[in-house]
Amino acid sequence: MTVIEDSAQSRSGTVPPRYACGETFVPKSRYVDPEFLRLELDRLFTQVWQPACREEELPAPGSFYEYVIGRQSIMVVRQKDRSVKAFYNACTHRGMKVVRGSGCAAGGDLRCQFHGWRFALDGRSSFVPSRDEFLDRPRDQWSLRPVAVGSWGGWIFVSMADNPPDLLEWLDPLPSALEPFRLHDMRFRWRKRTPLNANYKTVIDAFIEGYHTPGTHPQTLRAAQGPRPPAEPAAPQEFVYAPYTPTLRYRNHSRFIYTARPDSGDRDAARKAQAARPEVFANSMQYNYLEVGSLVTERDYRAARRLATMEPSDIPPFVLYHQMCEELALAEGVDFPKMTMEQYFAGNGDWHVFPTLVLLVEKSCVLGYRVLPDAENPNRCVFEMFSLEHFAPGEVPETSWLEVERWQDHDGWGELPTQDLRNIDAIHAGMHSRGFDGLWLNTAQEMSIRNAHAIADRFLFGVDDGQGAAGDG
Structure with missing residues (x-):
């Protein structure tokens, strides 16, 4: 079938076979085919709302x-x-x-x-x-x-x-879910950009699912070992304690959250007891500040260090930490957002603002990624990473985009983002292998990826397969 015939077929409301997704399968052609990139630039990016x-x-x-x-x-x-x-x-x-x-x-x-x-x-x-x-x-x-x-x-x-479409309708449910966090009052703490040798979706995919956490970031399983735990590969038995990150799919976007596995029962009671210790939770928060540079502000880091010295009590460390962060921020003149725990959990998590923006949302801080396609080459993109915070009046720093020609030439990404960046080139290079046909997705923790392709197909081929039902888990 010729490209022209494929285009005619796509306008009739069917997806050309080489681009057609299954329930959990995504063909690699959607990542490596120059013609697919052209379709995205002509039909998708010309029709959706994009953060400029x-x-x-x-x-x-x-x-x-x-x-x-x-x-x-x-x-x-x-x-x-x-x-x-x-x-x-x-x-x-x-x-x-x-x-x-x-x-x-x-x-x-x-x-x-x-x-x-x-x-x-x-x-x-x-x-x-x-x-x-x-x-x-x-x-x-x-x-x-x-x-x-x-x-x-x-x-x-x-x-x-x-x-x-109306912008707020396009963004639904983000405006209501994130209103208590007051993202509009946040300002840049830092921002960086660099080109990568990968399709923009290869990069996005790496940041909209948590299933990769134990494989790529094994140190995050070892908070009991300190704020900078060792990062050697996880042993098979450690995967039992990996975070469970199910996807919530919406009409135009998705979110994944951290929660307990439905079938976990009491099998990891000892691990839960360990995680309930103040210093263990505090270690995780300190790690985010030290090796991510976001999700935890400098004020939050001080609160976490104090939490690490406290004895266990009837109040969970998570609640204590949030109370301490809020009290410290207010004492230092920050107009800190007020919200209930229900509001927090309704907005907290990893949001994919389709097609190019990813937001990891906390009360005092947001870690963000934006990934933009190359104009002609499906194997290239521009990667942006930034942190937003709530600041006290007069304390907003002067920032500008740090431009890095090769990400390896900048040593300030932090351990966890560096682990992701090390993977990107190899992931995309592997997609070109004759031994690889496409992505086979986890039905619970990677459906954010499948959802993004379903959204794209509405614009590319006029096909709506219902994958992105609002609130679908």
Whole structure:
């Protein structure tokens, strides 16, 4: 079957056989085939909402940020009234990019550096040299072409769709589940980006399931051995105590949580008793600060160190830790989010904000990843990693994106993220093997991956297989 015939078939509401997923099987062609990447860039990324930048990256009127997805460049611009507009980043004269990177428009207008055309911050054409030498055309054809824009949680989202869905409806259930965490009040602690030799989905997949934890991060099973436990490979018997991370699937997104296995019973009573000791729980929190650099703030780290010196009591260490973190934050002037434990567990976890954003959410801190596809090569992508926090007034640090050409050249990723990055190239390289046909997924802990492909198929091929039912576990 030719590519043209495949495309015709896809528009009829069926998935071409080489891209068709099973209940738990995903063919490798969806990761390594250049034609599939082209379909994603043409049909998926042009129709969905995507986080372009954070509000804080547009600090003043005239501030702009260039968001690049495939070959599409979109400029997001802060207006004089502090609202935000977005436009295709192409001068309507000859297609020249009007802005590059980020910055602030000099003199309050956007200027094309090719022929000097100018545009107001709202996209209207404001100056055309020798305009009388051009044939007349409608005014809107001189102006920048707008792109739909919206905001939630401190992010500015854009959509290239002609009639995109309501942003909050697209994000459901994130807006309600994460409202108590007040993500919109958080600010960057740090942020980094680097290219990787892998498909963007290969990277996303590695961060939206917890099934890999004992295999990739064995030290996290050994909190009783200190805040920096040894990381030699886990023995088979240690896998019994691996975290259980079932997937919750939604219409457009997914989440996995950490919980007890339904059938665990009392078989690991000794392990549970060990985990109930304050110093053991505190060790895990200290590890996140020391070797992840996120999920735990410096204040939380101090609370964890104090917790590690306490004797067991009737109050679980988890509850004590959260109380201590809140008290310390409030004492230091942080407008700390208030929520019930029910609200915490409704929002806490690892969220896949389809298609490119992953958020690991805690009360005081968020660890985030964004992974963007290459414009032409399915074996390349751009990986971004960042941490957001609640800060006291006047304590928000000045940050910018740390650009690293090779991730190996930066030694500040932390032990746990480094373990993930070491895997990525080998995972994607293995997908090219003649001995590998595709992904065979765990039915409980890896269905976030299958759900992402089901969402994609709605846009790519007009197929809705019901995999992403709201609240489906």
